[in-house]
Amino acid sequence: MDCDVGFLGLGAIGFPMAVAVRRALDKKHTLYVFDVYKPSCERFKEQNCEFGPIEILKTPRDIATKASAVISMVPGPPEVKQIFLDKSTGMIGAPESSDRLFLECSTIDTETARFVSAEVEKARRGTYIDAPVSGGVPAAKKRTLSFIVGRGKPDGTSILDTRLNHLILSMGDPNKVFWCGGVGLGLAAKISNNYISCSVLLLIAEAMAIGVKAGVDPKLLQEVIHNSTGQTFMGDNVCPVPGVVAHAPSSNNWRLGFKTQMFLKDLSLGINTARQFEIDPSMAEQAYRVYEKASKDPRCIVRHTL
Structure with a gap:
């Protein structure tokens, strides 16, 4: 990379993503970090300086x-709007810049992404690109994330395109970068993917419970499913x-x-995107009810830990 880079959000996935970026940066450039939970920033700096x-x-x-x-x-x-548009602390308060790149990897709704993009453009603060990721913490640690980008495939002739490619390839698998065409379309594709992954996880839990309760060895059951149509x-x-x-x-x-x-x-x-297009989100509505119940279980309430 030919410039200093900032990273906001050192959560479970953000932390290893930021590690990958720092390792890919030339040592003459600085990585600036921010997180509302300051111990995460301190731990990141200590482990990667x-x-x-x-x-x-x-x-x-x-x-x-x-x-x-x-x-x-x-x-x-809400967090995306705050970090970008807050009048006192948001990035929209930074000096004007024609070549500043904002790579938004959070999974949010397309309307918010398009609104923030328009505000950033109107204020001449840079270019906002939605680029949600898939693969979870394991892929983030291995630098093999999928990037689902709300932009047409770059031709590599501009500074912004060069920076965009370098950033994505520092964190992701080059064979898993998908150029979806325009602002918000990367998110539309990611939302469709998550509709499946969130729902199917419940099917896996129920299926494993059925097989194990019936007497099948759990490792054998997983092997059967992995090599069959339920994979x-x-x-x-x-x-x-x-x-x-x-x-x-779990292990x-x-x-x-x-x-x-x-x-x-x-x-x-x-669910909300489906309803916009008059699609009945019956599967996701059922899954939502299960996760809503689980989210209130004390065992699923997670607090910050170092």
Whole structure:
């Protein structure tokens, strides 16, 4: 990369994404970081300062003032609006710039993305591109995330396109970069994908329970499903039975990868988008009710840990 970079949101997925960016940056450039939970910033700096300079800044506006490329990975639409448009701390308060790149990796609704993009453009603060990711924490750690980009495939002739490619390839698999054509379309594709993945995880849990209760060895059952028509990414990576898939959260003391409450957000995006186009979201509505109940279980309430 030929510039300083900012990263906002050092959560479960954002943290390893930021690690990948810092490792890919030339040591003469600085990575600026921001998160509302300051211990995450401090831990990030302590663990990754050997790869080059890292500075913790106080506001998103400070990040955009210092960086020519900014990546954000925050929980949802309200947080995106806040980091971009807040009058006192938002990135829209940074100086004007024609070549500043905002790479929005959060999963939000298309309307919010298009609204924020229009406000950023109107204020001449740079270019906003929605680029939600898929693959979860394991792919983020391995730098093999899928990027679903709300932009046409770049021709590589502009500074912005060069920076965009460098950033994406520092975190993602080059064979899993999808150029969807325009602002919001990357998110529309990601919402469609999450509609499936959030719902199918419940099917996996129920199917494993049926087989195990009937007497099938859980490892054998997972192997059968993996090699049959029930095979899915979620079954291969997020199997809910401990000791079946070595890298699954269930086999690692339920290590945090994706909060139960976030399933509600992702399913809501799919349900609301479906209704916009007069599609009956019957599957997602059923899944939403299950996750809503689970989200209130004390075992699913996660607090920050270092």
